[in-house]
Structure formats: C-alpha cells, structure tokens
Amino acid sequence: MSNKHIEVLEEVVIKFAGDSGDGMQLTGGQFTNTAALFGNDLGTFPDFPAEIRAPQGTVAGVSGYQLNFGSKEIFTPGDKCDVLVAMNAAALKVNLYNLKKGGIIIANTAGFDTKNLKLSGYEKNPIEDGSLEGFNLIKVDVTRMTRDATEDIQLGIKEKDRCKNMFVLGFLYWMFDRPLENTINFINGKFSKLAEVREANLRALKAGYNYGDTTETFTTRYHVEKAKMEPGTYRNIMGNQALTLGMVAAAQKSGLPLFLGAYPITPASEILHELAKYKNFGIRTFQAEDEIAAICSAIGASFGGSLGATTTSGPGMALKIEAMGLAVMLEIPLLICNIQRGGPSTGLPTKTEQADLLQALYGRNGECPMPVVAAKSPADCFYAVFEAVRIAVQHMTPVILLSDGYIANGAEPWKYPSSSDLEEIKVAFAKPMENGEKFMPYSRDEKLARPWAVPGTKGLEHRIGGLEKANITGNISYEPENHEFMVKLREEKVERIADYIPLQVLDSGPDKGELLILGWGGTYGSIKAAAKDLQDEGYKVAHAHLRHLKPFPKNLGELLNNYDKVIIPEINNGQLVKVIRDKYMIPAIAFNKIQGLPIMKAELVSAIKELIG
Amino acid sequence: MTETLTANPTPEAKLTAKDFQTDQDVRWCPGCGDYSILKQVHTILPQLGLKKENIVFISGIGCSSRFPYYTDTFGMHSIHGRATAVASGLKATRPELSVWIVTGDGDALSIGGNHFIHLMRRNFDVNVLMFNNQIYGLTKGQYSPTSEENKVTKSTPYGSVDHPFNPIALALGSDATFVARSMDRDPAHLQQMLLQTWKHKGASFLEIYQNCNIYNDGAFEPFTEKATKKMNDLFMVQGQPMVYGQHDEMGIRLDGFTPQVVNLNEGFSKDDLMKHDEKDVNKAMILSRLYEMNDSEHHFPKPFGVFYTRERATYEEVMNHQIEAAVVKSGTGDLDKLLRGRETWIVA
Numbered sequence: 001m002s003n004k005h006i007e008v009l010e011e012v013v014i015k016f017a018g019d020s021g022d023g024m025q026l027t028g029g030q031f032t033n034t035a036a037l038f039g040n041d042l043g044t045f046p047d048f049p050a051e052i053r054a055p056q057g058t059v060a061g062v063s064g065y066q067l068n069f070g071s072k073e074i075f076t077p078g079d080k081c082d083v084l085v086a087m088n089a090a091a092l093k094v095n096l097y098n099l100k101k102g103g104i105i106i107a108n109t110a111g112f113d114t115k116n117l118k119l120s121g122y123e124k125n126p127i128e129d130g131s132l133e134g135f136n137l138i139k140v141d142v143t144r145m146t147r148d149a150t151e152d153i154q155l156g157i158k159e160k161d162r163c164k165n166m167f168v169l170g171f172l173y174w175m176f177d178r179p180l181e182n183t184i185n186f187i188n189g190k191f192s193k194l195a196e197v198r199e200a201n202l203r204a205l206k207a208g209y210n211y212g213d214t215t216e217t218f219t220t221r222y223h224v225e226k227a228k229m230e231p232g233t234y235r236n237i238m239g240n241q242a243l244t245l246g247m248v249a250a251a252q253k254s255g256l257p258l259f260l261g262a263y264p265i266t267p268a269s270e271i272l273h274e275l276a277k278y279k280n281f282g283i284r285t286f287q288a289e290d291e292i293a294a295i296c297s298a299i300g301a302s303f304g305g306s307l308g309a310t311t312t313s314g315p316g317m318a319l320k321i322e323a324m325g326l327a328v329m330l331e332i333p334l335l336i337c338n339i340q341r342g343g344p345s346t347g348l349p350t351k352t353e354q355a356d357l358l359q360a361l362y363g364r365n366g367e368c369p370m371p372v373v374a375a376k377s378p379a380d381c382f383y384a385v386f387e388a389v390r391i392a393v394q395h396m397t398p399v400i401l402l403s404d405g406y407i408a409n410g411a412e413p414w415k416y417p418s419s420s421d422l423e424e425i426k427v428a429f430a431k432p433m434e435n436g437e438k439f440m441p442y443s444r445d446e447k448l449a450r451p452w453a454v455p456g457t458k459g460l461e462h463r464i465g466g467l468e469k470a471n472i473t474g475n476i477s478y479e480p481e482n483h484e485f486m487v488k489l490r491e492e493k494v495e496r497i498a499d500y501i502p503l504q505v506l507d508s509g510p511d512k513g514e515l516l517i518l519g520w521g522g523t524y525g526s527i528k529a530a531a532k533d534l535q536d537e538g539y540k541v542a543h544a545h546l547r548h549l550k551p552f553p554k555n556l557g558e559l560l561n562n563y564d565k566v567i568i569p570e571i572n573n574g575q576l577v578k579v580i581r582d583k584y585m586i587p588a589i590a591f592n593k594i595q596g597l598p599i600m601k602a603e604l605v606s607a608i609k610e611l612i613g
Numbered sequence: 614m615t616e617t618l619t620a621n622p623t624p625e626a627k628l629t630a631k632d633f634q635t636d637q638d639v640r641w642c643p644g645c646g647d648y649s650i651l652k653q654v655h656t657i658l659p660q661l662g663l664k665k666e667n668i669v670f671i672s673g674i675g676c677s678s679r680f681p682y683y684t685d686t687f688g689m690h691s692i693h694g695r696a697t698a699v700a701s702g703l704k705a706t707r708p709e710l711s712v713w714i715v716t717g718d719g720d721a722l723s724i725g726g727n728h729f730i731h732l733m734r735r736n737f738d739v740n741v742l743m744f745n746n747q748i749y750g751l752t753k754g755q756y757s758p759t760s761e762e763n764k765v766t767k768s769t770p771y772g773s774v775d776h777p778f779n780p781i782a783l784a785l786g787s788d789a790t791f792v793a794r795s796m797d798r799d800p801a802h803l804q805q806m807l808l809q810t811w812k813h814k815g816a817s818f819l820e821i822y823q824n825c826n827i828y829n830d831g832a833f834e835p836f837t838e839k840a841t842k843k844m845n846d847l848f849m850v851q852g853q854p855m856v857y858g859q860h861d862e863m864g865i866r867l868d869g870f871t872p873q874v875v876n877l878n879e880g881f882s883k884d885d886l887m888k889h890d891e892k893d894v895n896k897a898m899i900l901s902r903l904y905e906m907n908d909s910e911h912h913f914p915k916p917f918g919v920f921y922t923r924e925r926a927t928y929e930e931v932m933n934h935q936i937e938a939a940v941v942k943s944g945t946g947d948l949d950k951l952l953r954g955r956e957t958w959i960v961a
Contacts, residue, residue: 037958182956231961235954245952252948259706279939281946284705284932289731293698296691296728300671300702303689304710308702326692415960419948455669455687455703455710463635463681465690466674475637476682 004213006177006221011070013078014172017095018087018111020054020063023165027085028065029411030169034182035069036236036413039226042069043525044411045077045598050266050349057119062094071225075532076525077410079600083175085168087111087142090120092127104136106168110143138218140211142167149207150200159197163204170208177223180209230415237414239378239407240267243311243337244274246385248281251307253386254393254425258283259301260309261294263316266349267405268339271311291319295336299323302332305429305454307389309335313405314343314356318363325364326466327398328490331442331450334398335388339408342596351596352406354521357575360400361550367487369494371395372550374402376524379414381407384547386422387501393427395497396449402549404571406598407522427452433459441474447500448493450474495551504553509535509542514612516563518588520546520576523569523599530604541608549576557584567591567611569599628659635685646797646823647676650744651683653803658686661711661811668711669703671696673720676751677744677823680715694725697732697741701928704737708929711811712739718759719749722778726758733787735928736815742807743820745780748829766828780820781901781920785894790815792897793919796822798837802848802917809919815927836915849900849918854886857914865903865913872899872906874913889918897921 014031016024025046032044047064054061068078083104086092088111099105107127117125126132127139146167150160166187173180183205191198212218237245251258262272262285276285284301288294295310302308312320317338327334342348343355356363360372371391375384381403388401430451433439441462442450453460462474468486470477477483507524508531509516519527524545531543544559546552560566560580567589568577574590581588591607593599633655641647658668668686672678674693681688691699696714704712714732721729721743732739748766749755755768759780763772784792791813795806803821810817822833835845847857847865855865856877864886866873875881890896897920904915 033956037956039958039960226960229960233953233957233959235957237954248946248951249948252946257706259702261702278946278951279936280943281948281951282936282940284936286702286705288698288701289727292695293701293728293731296695296698297702297705299691300689300699300704301706302702303699304703304707306706322692323695330689416952416954416957419952455707456667458664458666461665461686461688463688463690465681465688466692467690 004221005219006223008223008225010072010224011068011074011078012083012176012222012224013066013068013081014083014085015064015066015081015095015098016085016168017062017064017091018085018165019056019090020049020051020061021056022063022087023162024063024065024087027165027169028067030183030186031172031178032067032069032411033186033236034173034178035067036234037182038178039229040069040071040224041074041227041229041413042067042411043074043077044068045406046409048350055119057088057090057116059090059094059120062091064091064095069224071227073227075529076598076601079602083172085172087164087168088120089116089122089126093120093122099135101134102136104138105132106138106140106171108142108164108168109139110141140171145207145211146204149203153196153200153203155196155200160200163200166201166204167208167211170205170210171212174209174212175218175221177221180205229413232415234413234415236411237379237382237416238409238411239375239381239403240270240339240409241274242379242381242414243375243385243403243408244271246382247275247309247335247389248278248283249382249419249422250386250389250425251281251283252419253422254307254389254427256305256307256393256427258309259298259306260285260311261288261297261301262286262311263288263291263294265291265313265316267341267408268311268313268316268337270408271337271339291316292323295320295323295334298334299327299330299332302334303330303455305452307333307335307393309337311337311339313339313341313349315346317356317359321364324370324398325366325368328364328368328370329466329469330464331396332398332452333392333396335385335392335401336398337385337401337403340402340404348596350405352404352522352571352598353594353596354404354523354571354575357402357520357549357572358578360402361579367491369491370550371397371399371494371497371548372402373399373547374521374549375407376521376545376547378407378410378412380524382414387547390425391497391500393425394449394500395447395493396452397494402521404522429454430457430460432457440472442469443472448489448496498551498554501548501551501553503555504544504546504559507543507545508532510540511542512562513540513542514563515539515541515565515567515608516560517541517543517608518546518560518566518568518576518580519543520549520570523571526599526601526604527569529601530608533601533605534608539608539612541612546576552583560584560586565589565611567608569604571599628665630655630659632665633658633685635683637682639683640679641676642827644826645676646746646825647680647744649797649800650742650803650821650823651680653800653807654684654742657804657807657811660808663711667709668713670713670715671700671703672715673717673725674751675717675720675749676825677715677717678720694720694723695728696720697725697728700739701732701735701737704739705929705932708738708933714739714741716741716743718743718745718747718757718780722758722780722783730783730787733784733789733816733818736790736925737929738814738816738927740810740817741819742810743780743818744823745820746823746825746829747832748825750825750828754828779901779905782898784818785897785901785921789818789921790925791817791919791922793818794820794822794917796833796837796917797824798833806918813922815925844912845914847903847914847916849889849891849916849920851889851891851919854883854888856883856886863914867899870899872903872913874911891919891922894921894923
C-alpha cells in the first residue's frame with residue numbers, strides 16, 4: 001500500500017457499462033450503497049435497454065448505470081464521466097463520447113475479442129490501436145481473472161463468468177478507497193442458500209480489490225471525503241421506492257385503507273411490487289387485467305371509503321383517460337401516478353421524458369380539470385405523493401402525480417422523516433342520517449368539496465355516475481344552465497385548491513433580476529446545478545421549481561414578472577412553456593431536450609449564457 | 614374502518630318493494646322488458662334481510678345501466694363496460710357489502726368483455742345481472758355481440774357477418790361459479806333466479822332475456838309466447854329429469870356426450886332422461902350449447918334456470934386472509950421501520 005498515492009477528489013462520476021446480462025445495475029447499486037453508507041452525497045442514473053436480454057455484445061444491448069458521488073452537494077448523476085467501466089466493446093462504443101478528456105477507461109479485454117468487436121461494429125480493436133490515446137486506459141482481463149479466482153469452486157463456467165461484475169466492483173472499491181463490508185454482507189444475504197455461488201462472488205470481489213492493491217501498474221488511488229450534509233440519519237432511496245413509502249405514509253396519516261389497482265408497465269411496476277409486500281399495513285394491491293380495470297377498481301375502492309390509487313406510465317395513462325373523467329364527475333378522491341417515459345405510443349419504455357404534462361392537464365374529453373402535482377427528485381417522490389393524497393381526500397378530487405423514469409430509477413441519500421414529523425391528513429366521511437332527512441350528495445363545503453358518503457352509512461343511499469349532475473342533489477340534469485354552471489364549478493373547485501397550497505418560492509437566486517429558470521419535475525437537479533454555477537460566476541439568475549402544476553401557486557404570475565426573461569427547460573418539446581405563455585401572457589423561452597436522457601448541467605449553462613450574454 | 618362501515622345483515626324495520634323506489638322518473642321506453650326486471654328486483658330485495666345502505670348497484674352504460682338511478686340503495690352509473698372493474702375494487706375493500714352489477718349484452722360482452730371474464734375467474738362475491746336484448750338500444754339499434762348472424766340493423770344493412778357470443782358458455786368458460794338464465798316475461802322464475810343468484814357466494818352470472826320492443830321486438834318470442842314457449846323452454850330443476858313440452862311429454866336424453874330429444878309417449882320413461890346436476894360442469898357445457906344444435910332435423914329447447922354452481926374461495930376472502938396472515942406473521946405495519954429501511958447512516 002505504501003507505494004500507492006492517494007489523490008483526494010471532491011466529486012467523481014463513474015459509468016458502469018456492459019451487456020444487459022452483465023449485472024451492471026447491481027454493480028452500480030452496490031457502489032452507490034457503499035458510497036452512501038460512507039457519507040457521500042450522490043445521484044444516480046440507470047440507463048438500460050427495453051429488452052430484458054437484448055442481443056449480446058451489440059450496442060442495443062448495452063446497459064449502463066451512472067453514479068455521481070462527492071464530498072460536496074450533488075444534484076445530478078453528473079454530466080460527463082471521470083471513469084468508464086466497459087465490460088465489452090459495445091459498452092465502450094456507446095459511452096465513450098460521454099467520458100471526460102483524460103478520463104479513466106477500465107476495459108475488460110475479454111470483451112474486446114473478435115466476436116465482440118464485430119458485433120459492436122469496430123473494425124479495429126480500440127484498446128489496441130492507439131485510438132484511445134488521451135484517456136487513461138486500464139486493460140484488465142476480468143473474465144480470466146474471475147475464472148482464476150474461482151477455479152476450485154464447483155460451478156460451471158457460465159456461473160463463474162457471472163461473477164465478473166464483482167471483480168470489477170472490488171477493483172473500483174480499491175481504486176476509490178472503499179471498504180468491502182457492505183457488499184460482502186449483501187452477497188452473504190443474497191446467496192445464503194447457494195454456498196458455491198456465494199463463495200464465487202466473494203472470491204471475485206476480493207480478487208478485484210487485491211488486484212488493484214498488489215499490481216504495480218496502479219499507483220494512484222482516489223479518495224472522496226464525506227459530504228457536509230445536514231446532520232441527521234440518512235438512507236439511500238430510489239424514486240419509485242419513495243413514492244411507495246409516501247403512499248403508505250399518506251394512508252396511515254389519513255387513517256384510510258390503501259388500495260392499489262395497477263397493471264404492470266415500465267417504469268412504474270416497482271411500485272406495485274413494493275406495495276404488494278406491505279400486506280401487514282393492510283394494503284390491498286390488485287393486479288388488474290388491464291389499465292382500465294386498474295383505475296376503475298381504484299375508483300370502486302374510493303367509492304367504498306378507501307384511498308384508491310393507480311400507477312402507470314404514458315401508454316397506460318392514455319387508456320385510463322375515460323375513467324379519469326368519471327372520477328372528476330363523481331368527485332371522489334383518487335391518486336393517479338404517471339411515471340413518465342418517452343412517447344408517443346410505446347415510445348421509449350426505459351427512457352425518461354417529461355412527456356405527459358399536457359396530457360395530465362388537458363388530455364380528457366370535455367372540460368375536465370384535475371389537480372396535477374410533480375415530484376422533482378427520487379426522495380421528493382415521497383413528499384409529492386403525500387401532498388397529492390392530501391389534496392385528493394380533502395378536496396374530493398382525483399389527483400395526478402407526475403414522476404418520470406429518471407427519478408423513478410435514480411437514487412439519492414434521504415434524510416427520511418419519522419412518522420411523527422408527518423402531518424395528519426384530516427378526512428371526514430359523511431355522517432349517518434337518522435331522521436329521514438334527504439342526503440344531498442353534491443352539497444359542498446367552503447373548499448367546494450362534496451361529502452364522501454360511503455356505502456354502509458345509514459340514510460346516505462345515493463346514486464352517482466358519469467352523466468351531468470345537478471348541483472346539491474346530484475340528480476341527472478340536462479339543463480343547459482346547469483351544465484355551464486357545473487363546468488365552471490368544477491374548474492373553480494380545482495382552482496380554489498390554490499388557497500390551500502404554499503406560495504411559490506425560489507429555490508435559489510435573487511428575487512428580481514435578469515433571468516428566472518422555471519422548472520418542474522425531474523429536471524430539478526440539473527437546473528439547480530446549472531443555476532449554482534451561473535450564480536457563482538456572478539450571473540443574476542434565479543431558479544424556481546414547481547410542485548403544483550394545477551392549480552399554480554397564487555403568486556406565480558407575480559414572481560415571473562420579477563425577471564427580464566424566463567426560461568423553461570424541459571425534457572419534451574415544450575409543454576410547461578405553452579401553459580405559462582397561455583396563462584401569464586409572457587414570452588417564456590423554451591429549452592428542450594428530447595433524447596430520452598436528462599438535461600446536462602453544461603448544456604443548460606451554455607444555453608443560458610448565450611441567452612443573457 | 615369506522616363503525617359505520619360495518620354491514621349489519623338484520624334490518625331494523627321490515628322493508629317493502631316501495632322502499633327501494635327512488636324519486637326519479639323511470640325513463641325506459643313504454644313496454645320495455647327492463648320494467649319487469651326492475652320490479653322483480655325490487656320485489657326480492659326486501660327478502661334478503663339486508664339494510665338498504667349495505668346494498669350497492671353498479672352499472673355501466675346502456676339502457677339497462679340506468680337501473681341504479683331507480684333503486685334506492687347506494688349506486689354508481691359508471692362508464693361503458695367497466696362496472697365489473699369498479700365493483701371488483703369495491704368488493705375487494707368492502708367485502709361485507711352486497712354488490713350487484715347491472716349490465717347489458719353490449720356493455721358486458723363487447724366493450725366490457727375483458728373485465729367480464731376476469732371478474733368471473735377471480736370469483737368476487739358479486740351478482741351480475743346481464744340484460745340480454747340482443748341489440749344496442751341506447752344508441753338506437755345496431756347489432757350486438759349476441760345478435761344472430763345475418764341480422765339486419767342500422768349498422769348492418771346487408772346483414773351482420775358477426776357470429777354471436779353464447780353468454781352462458783362464455784361464463785362457464787371463464788370458470789364462473791354460478792351461471793343461470795331467466796327472462797323478463799316470467800316474473801316468478803326471474804324472482805327465483807334472482808334469489809339464487811344472490812344466495813350464491815362467489816361471482817354469480819344471471820343472463821336475463823329482455824325484450825327491446827323498439828329495436829328488436831319479439832327477439833325472444835319463441836320462449837315467451839303462450840303458443841310456442843312450451844315446446845321451446847326447458848326449465849332445469851336440480852335433481853329432476855329434463856322434461857318440457859305441452860304436457861311435459863318431451864325430454865332430453867344423453868347418448869354419451871350427445872343430447873337427444875325424446876318423446877315420453879314413444880317408449881321412453883323419465884328414468885331414461887338426463888337428470889339435472891348443476892354441480893356438473895360438463896353437463897352444464899352441453900346444456901349451454903343445446904339450442905345451438907338445432908338444425909332442420911333436430912329441435913332442441915332452450916334451457917332456463919341454473920346451469921352450474923359450485924363453491925370456490927372468493928377473491929376478497931383470499932386477499933383479506935393474506936393480509937391477516939401477514940399481520941400475524943410480521944405484526945401490524947410499523948411506518949417508522951418502513952421509512953428507515955434496511956441501512957442507514959448518521960451525519961453528525
């Protein structure tokens with residue numbers, strides 16, 4: 001060890017890339033957990049193909065996991081990588097463009113054989129022909145060394161080769177001065193019943209670490225100190241996980257039984273998987289026959305006095321639209337989570353996009369207003385869904401929660417709350433009527449919310465449905481004036497929620513100035529990082545990030561007018577920007593990226609510099 | 614759950630059919646078969662010993678789906694084809710409620726076909742009343758998924774090329790646990806079938822032939838008119854031989870798996886006949902196809918009554934059992950433990 005030099009870094013971006021069967025997601029996840037437990041701040045971005053096992057060795061089959069960890073505050077998974085792990089030629093081909101000049105490439109030489117080169121479309125071997133000059137190329141025969149390390153274990157070659165990722169992980173742990181314990185514990189737990197597999201993985205992990213330690217070739221190790229984070233107890237959390245916990249917490253804090261009706265769809269399925277585990281919380285999950293049945297069953301559950309919820313992504317959202325209209329007409333609470341992905345149609349199932357804001361706001365027949373709330377980061381999914389439930393049950397309305405594939409699968413450290421930190425969500429069912437008085441299902445309170453009258457309550461027998469309702473009585477009404485009145489009333493009911501949500505605040509920057517960057521959803525980290533850079537350079541740039549997209553906070557118009565210019569970065573072709581222009585009549589500027597990828601800080605910084613000179 | 618959510622099967626005061634009428638004008642066309650069905654349902658509801666507030670009617674879209682507005686219980690007139698899905702979520706979370714689904718041939722078998730078959734196989738304890746008039750009435754007369762081949766309607770001026778569904782066979786094929794048929798024009802039989810539908814624990818499917826006197830008048834005349842019904846209707850009675858005819862002189866006999874029509878005056882006795890066994894799914898399958906075997910040489914009657922019934926655990930029972938078992942095994946969920954997760958670290 002003494003001959004090794006340790007260099008201290010503030011922040012490192014590593015990209016793990018290999019075949020979709022190479023276990024890169026698991027490797028990245030393990031490094032992430034280890035970094036988190038050590039006390040680094042971090043952000044991650046898994047990037048994998050839609051196919052479970054895409055053709056081996058091809059560029060289409062490359063699965064990647066990007067991790068940014070640091071001793072300073074981390075807002076994003078990072079723009080360009082410092083380290084690229086390339087398990088094969090295709091992984092190099094796909095990711096090289098995104099490696100910093102002088103960055104480290106750890107290449108598994110066995111993945112650069114004639115077959116792999118051919119499959120990935122390389123004419124010459126890039127790790128031999130000098131084309132990678134300018135990078136720090138580390139060639140490691142991971143396959144051979146993994147086989148050597150596991151030689152005397154009674155396992156087939158295939159099983160042994162599956163441990164390659166652990167060798168690489170061990171090597172990176174050495175390189176970044178990280179302990180092995182967390183991953184050793186993980187392997188012991190995961191393979192507790194498969195002694196040979198457990199042993200092979202442990203051997204590969206340690207062999208990778210020792211390889212770095214003992215080989216003279218590597219003289220430099222890197223160390224990233226703990227981040228200066230707000231004191232408290234932290235855990236690592238992914239967006240879909242946080243969303244699940246938020247639903248459970250909201251159910252507990254409202255005293256309502258939770259019912260999830262869902263149909264499997266990427267990237268929302270994990271929510272169904274997670275919630276299905278929590279049966280001892282009294283949670284009912286129902287894998288419906290299709291997206292329509294999923295939302296309709298949730299409507300049935302809400303009608304019965306449960307917290308009805310449904311989770312989906314773009315194409316599934318499209319199928320739910322008619323039922324969403326019914327929920328608006330019924331005026332009952334319902335949580336609809338859309339984990340957005342690239343569209344239209346099947347689009348890009350595993351790639352992120354802020355694809356469905358306009359759909360959430362307007363995509364229904366008739367005048368069909370519905371509150372829309374967006375999550376901005378993995379941990380924020382917890383608070384966003386909690387807020388969505390609060391609005392749904394207190395204002396008697398379906399609510400759409402927008403997340404996206406990027407934050408759903410991304411991870412960050414989370415200073416998680418205790419249950420006592422969370423506010424109660426007050427819910428009141430309509431009381432029984434004893435003296436034969438007629439119950440009025442569409443009478444309203446000061447919020448314009450109607451009573452939640454659940455079956456089983458004496459005297460509240462009533463009928464509701466999708467036909468236009470007369471106010472107060474809830475009877476069917478085709479009266480011309482009533483329809484106009486009800487259309488406006490439903491709009492007013494949703495708009496009035498603005499009285500019950502916080503005013504918009506700035507995330508950073510001056511409260512008046514040259515430019516406001518207005519964002520929503522998963523672009524939060526990128527915008528925050530860009531704004532910070534610009535502010536550090538002296539630009540009078542502010543950042544505001546919207547949680548509430550319907551209704552907007554009451555002061556938003558005023559806030560927008562405090563800046564000469566407003567730019568709205570979005571991972572779509574310009575959706576929020578249309579709404580802002582329409583509502584506030586300001587010439588908001590669009591900044592769009594529609595590649596199924598997050599916006600990079602550098603892209604945004606340079607666009608803004610160009611804009612304000 | 615609060616106290617008000619618990620159903621109590623004993624009514625405080627004896628209810629009558631009138632208690633189930635609402636203040637809404639019934640708006641079906643005069644002469645519509647729906648009136649009779651509404652009346653029979655209102656007649657049997659007070660017999661169930663349920664409080665009104667513990668009964669829920671859920672419908673989809675179509676003429677029949679106006680039903681909840683005319684019945685003073687909890688009700689939802691949902692969207693086209695989805696009543697079954699809405700009811701699934703309600704029953705899963707409120708198993709103690711008596712949940713009824715009112716639907717039509719288009720609503721249940723066309724736009725809602727998918728939900729229908731899945732409701733049957735899952736076996737939620739709900740009652741499905743499917744009004745079959747073999748036409749789209751509310752949209753003014755297009756053919757339905759139960760309309761006969763070659764039917765001339767507004768959307769099929771040259772005759773329909775669709776082959777119709779056999780709703781009974783479809784329900785049996787979906788592993789429904791109660792399958793029966795009745796008709797609007799036989800109030801006594803309909804009431805009896807409604808009561809059996811309700812009594813069965815599990816997904817109960819009752820097909821009700823219902824005359825649409827505007828767009829498909831007389832569709833079921835062979836089964837409802839005095840002159841013809843005796844030779845066309847076979848009323849199945851559990852354990853009894855399959856007889857029908859003007860004077861019960863006709864019978865159905867099984868030759869292997871093949872049904873035959875026999876005349877008891879021509880050398881056959883009741884002992885030779887097929888005895889109705891509503892627990893036998895294979896016989897139910899044969900009976901579900903009986904009428905379709907008619908051709909120029911054979912004339913089979915149409916069976917009415919319970920085709921098939923069996924007990925199978927309901928979806929909501931198993932679902933709730935899983936929850937109870939999980940609580941026993943892991944204790945009631947601890948939110949703080951859940952929020953903490955498996956690994957944490959402290960930043961000082």
